[in-house]
Every structure is written in structure tokens, then in C-alpha cells.
Amino acid sequence: MKHDFLVAICVVLFAIAYLIGALMINEPNTSYSAVGPRFLPIFIGVGMFLSGVWLGWQAWRKKSDAKIDALEEMEWRTWGACVIVLLGYILAFETVGYLITTSVFLFLQARVFGSRAWLRDLVVSVALTALVYFFFNGLLKVGLPKGILG
Amino acid sequence: MDALTQLLANLGAGFGTALTPINLMFGLIGVVVGTAIGVLPGIGPALTISLLLPLTFGLDPTTAFILFGGIYYGAMYGGSTTSILVNTPGESASVVTTLDGFRMAKQGRGGAALATAAIGSFIAGTFATFMLMLLAPALVEFALKFGPPEYFAIMFLALTAVTGLAGESAPKAMFATLLGLGIGMVGIDLQTGQARFTFGRPELLSGIDIVTAAIGLFAIGEVLWMAGTFKRALEETIKTTGSLWMTREEWKRSLPSWARGSVLGFIIGVLPGAGATVATFLSYNLERRMSKNPEKFGTGMIEGVAGPEAANNASAGGAMVPLLALGIPGSGTTAMMLAAFQLYGLRPGPLLFAQRPDLVWGLIASLYIGNALLLLLNLPLVGVWVKMLDVPKPLLFGSILAFSVLGVYSNEGSLIGLLVLLGLGLLAFFMRRHGFPMAPIVLGVVLGPLIEQEFRRAMLISIGNPAIFFTRPLSLTILIFAILSLLIPFAEILWKRYRARKGQAAAVPTFGDEVD
Secondary structure: OOOHHHHHHHHHHHHHHHHHHHHOOOOOOOOOOOOOOHHHHHHHHHHHHHHHHHHHHHHHOOOOOOHHOOOOOOOOOHHHHHHHHHHHHHHHHHOHHHHHHHHHHHHHHHHHHHOOOOOHHHHHHHHHHHHHHHHHHHHHHHOOOOOOOO | OOHHHHHHHHHHHHHHOOOHHHHHHHHHHHHHHHHHHHHHOOOOOHHHHHHHHHHHOOOHHHHHHHHHHHHHHHHHHHHHHHHHHHHOOOOOHHOOHHHHHHHHHHOOOOOHHHHHHHHHHHHHHHHHHHHHHHHHHHHHHOOOOHHHHHHHHHHHHHHHHHHOOOOOOOOHHHHHHHHHHHHHEEOOOOOOOOOEEOOHHHOOOOOHHHHHHHHHHHHHHHHHHHHHHHHHHHOOOOOOOOHHHHHHHHHHHHHHHHHHHHHHHHHHHHHOOOHHHHHHHHHHHHHHHOOHHHHHOOOOHHHHHHHHHHHHHHHHHHHHHHHHOOOOOOHHHHHHHHHHHHEEEOOOOHHHHHHOOHHHHHHHHHHHHHHHHHHHOOOOOHHHHHHHHHHOOOHHHHHHHHHHHHHHHHHOOOHHHHHHHOOOOOOHHHHHHOOOOHHHHHHHHHHHHHHHHHHHHHHHOOOOOOOHHOOHHHHHHHHHHHHHHHHHHHHHHHHHHHHOOOOOOOOOOOOOOOOO
């Protein structure tokens, strides 16, 4: 399987979607300048399309070489868990509030990355969250969401 | 007043600014943080500055830039420590240092390797700051002649150069640059008020914030990468460094390498598009070519540490020249610094030198001070920095993610901003997995709106005639260089074929795997 060929297909599809978006931009007909808001987006879209075709052509022409074609091996389970925990954190951030979500997030993310030191992680997660909260809300006056604690 | 007294007066005022307690303190914080993130693999100066951007809103711009300058220089120092003692580059600009540095450490000469890296960094950093001081004001004088076509041309050059130099695959680099430009197009078109790529969402009218883009691409992308790979990373730390004193012979061998690395690194740094990483690879190859025993490189040659470590610091100073004088970034880190200027409503270039001399000269003076501090901090305290590597990775990675979310939220205050952040992080991860370079994307996001503005201004002047770019000698010259820089990958292919035919296909490291 030539990964680059699939990547090239993705690039071309993305470029087409981008071009459609570019063509949907309103071109004001009263524009007194020669170059409207569509020009550069269309140029970029065409360029992306060409880069995808170029990449696909390169991948097609190249002889299959297992050593070059192999991608770096990934721990997809760790990766997936990390993404899911992050997504949960983002979704709960406003409604549940900074203090609770961040403490839980740091603790869970440490589990995801394979930490075994439960107590240390618990203490650091809560302490770091509290410290940052104090720094931001108290000193920098950045309003962090209080959520269900507020 | 002649030029010299003018320069001395400016520098004196700069030291006056840099030596105020608050600026001195932030300069110190900058070099300490910079060294720390330099030591930690995976966390670089561009990522750090992007995370700090939302925090520094409250600071005076001068103080903020003194902090960023310290981080940039400090990271170049810290990266070598990890390369030499752990055989893992702490920074992409220290990749080549592992080749001979780690060998030296295994032979018990780790102390000498650390010393030659630190002293070389100091010499190169001081040299580069001195050249920055001389060159930037001269370039500013020159830039007064620039109109929109010239600014367009030079930004175009920066984009083509970063495309030509980044990565082993030319089409992938091309897509990365265009994608960055494309992301920069999102939002209201400033000249006509038309919405672009907003999908009817009011949150997207102001565009994708550069802070969100940079944190997503650098920080989230990096941690997701670590999530998939870090367990397999075998780390062999050499704890005994041996004496930090270099022998007379090591001094004699290091001196010319420092000098060559300094000059080469500075020149590469000034050129748009080529960052510190490129400078180190070129310096390593240069050292090997100049050596009487090129075959011994890779076995613990001190020149292979001295040259590249000088080169990466010199390039950091060099990269400040186009950034300050023209407002053109050449690497991921300087792109973040340009974004910081924009957040403060400042535009680097001739106006900045005229209106905010305190900022420009304060920053330059603080780079001298920071450099001296770094030498003092790095050599005797190297053991402390190595301890940084004991920070538990699971907590570190989680904290980077939490800080990313915090930074974007404090800046945008919306859930949509956080979702865009995650989306960009996933995009960065998959692109990196498939060998796309990251630096051109960020450069594109930062430069996209600027280059469009200059392009349309120029076209307005010429009433729609694109000949304006080719009839002005300065603009034409820069554009010719831009086209030439696009041909670099082809020249490289031809060169390799030529070498292969001559049967000397040596294992010369080629840059492009990682670009800062």
C-alpha cells in the first residue's frame, strides 16, 4: 500500500472542497480594485490541487519500497485515549468549570500516558490546577469558567 | 551625529531599558525557561512562545519581547545538553549534535562536549547579536524604499524559501505552505467586508486566531505525536560528564569551528525560510569537509559539536534581522514573535525603529545580557538541567494539553475556539505522520493576510496591472530569488544523482526531517 497515494487523494479532495468554498465567496461587483476577495483563495485552492496531483504522480511512479513506505508504528490505543480524554475535557470545560475538569483531566491523562504513581498524580493534578486558577483568576483577572462550583 | 555615536547612544539607551529590574527579571525568566524547554525533547521555542502569548497580554511589549528573546536563545543552549547526554535531540536544531556529541559522552568526554557547545553558543550568540545591531538599522534604511510590491515580493520569497527548504518531499512542503495561507484566509476580508470560509458561523468572522492555530499545530500536534510514540523511546542517559575543562587540543580544534559556525549560522538565519535546523546541518557538513579526517566524523569529533552548536545560536540572532527590520519571519519561532507583535498592534519594520526605539534596542541589549547569563547558567549548572529529564512525562504531557486549552480559552472565550484547536491538533498529527513539515503552515497562517494586503495594495497602485511586480528593479530581483529558492529541491536531486554517478554517495545527513 502506498500511503502517499492515499494522502494525495485526500489532498486533492481537500483542495476541491477549498475551491468550492472559495467560489462561494461574494465578489462585490462595485469593487474598484482589480483583485477581489476571491482571488487569493482561488489561487491557493488551485495550488493545493496541483500539489496533490504532483504528490500522487510521485507516489504512483515510485517503485514500492517496503522500507520507505512503512510509516512509524503508533500506539493507537494510547493515542485514541488521549484524544478522547482531551475532547471530554474541552466539552465539559465551560459547563462543569475549570477547577474540576482540569484536576480530573490531568489525573486521567497521566493514566493514559502510563503513569502508575496514583497518589503523586492526584496531588500534582489538584495542586497545579489550584495554582493556575489562583494565578489566572486572582492575578491576571482572566475569568475562567466556574461551572457547577459557581 | 555620526553613525557610530548614534549606535552607541541607542545601545546605551537599550541597556538602560534592559537593566530595569522588571526587564532584567523577565530576561532571566526567559533564559531559564528557554534552557529548560530546550533540554526537554519535543518542546521547542515556537511551542513555548505560542503557549505564553495569551499570558503576556498584560506585559509591556518590551518586557514581553525580552522574555521571548531569552526563550529563543536559551532553547538553543539547552538543546545541546540532551543531544550530548541522552542521544535524543532536545531541539530539532540539535539533531546533528547527537552524532558526535553522544559519542564523546560515551568516551567520557561529555563535559568537553557540553563546554564546547556552551562556549560556542556564547561566542556565536554574541557575534550574531553584534551583527544584528549593525545590520538591522542598515536594513531599515534600505526598507524605507520599499513599497507594497517589494513587501509582497519579500514575503513571497519567505514562503517559497521555506517551501524549498522544508522536508524531503517538495509537493508536501508546497501543500503545507498553501494550507497555512488558506487557513489565514478564513474570516472577514478586510478590504471588502466579505465573509470567507465562515460557514455562517459568527465566531469565525474574525478568522482563525493565530494563537489558536499555533497552539493547535505545535502543542496539541506534538503531544498527540508523543502519545503514539513515546513508549518506545529508549533513553540511555550518560550521567558522568567527565571534566568540563577542555584540553588545549580541544580548544585549538574548537576555535575555528566556532568561528565558521557563527558566520554560517548568522547568514543562514538572515535568509528567509531557513531556520536553525538547516544551519546546523550545513555547518556539520562544512566541518566535515574542512576536516583532515572527515571519515572520523560520527565517532566523537569535537568539531561536529562546536560548529553546529555555534551555528544554531548564530542563526537565532540572524533570524531577528529580517523580523525586526522588515517584519518577515523565517522560521516557526520568529513567526510566533511576529504574531506577538501583531497582538500588541505593532508592526516591525522602519516604523518600529522610529517609534519604539526602546523596544528594539532594549531587546538587542537584553540579548547580550541573556547570552552572558546563559553561559553562566549552562556550564556550572549542567547537572541541574539534566535533572529536568526526570520530570514525569505523563504529567508533563497532560499539563501541556491543559495549558493549551487554558491559553486558547483565555484568548477566545468560546467552546468553538477549543474545538478548532483540537481539529488543528489532529490535522497537525496526521500531517506530521505523513511527512508534511509544520513550520511552513504556521508561516503561512501568519503571512497569509499580510501578503494578500500588500498584493492588493500593489494592484491598486497599478490599476490592476501585474507588471508592477516585474518593472520595479528591487521587486523583480527579490522575485527572481524567490523562483530560484523553489528550485532548491530539484538542484538537490540533480546534485545527488551527480554524486551517485561519481560513486561517492556518502551518508551526508540531509536536512528536512525536522524544521524548527
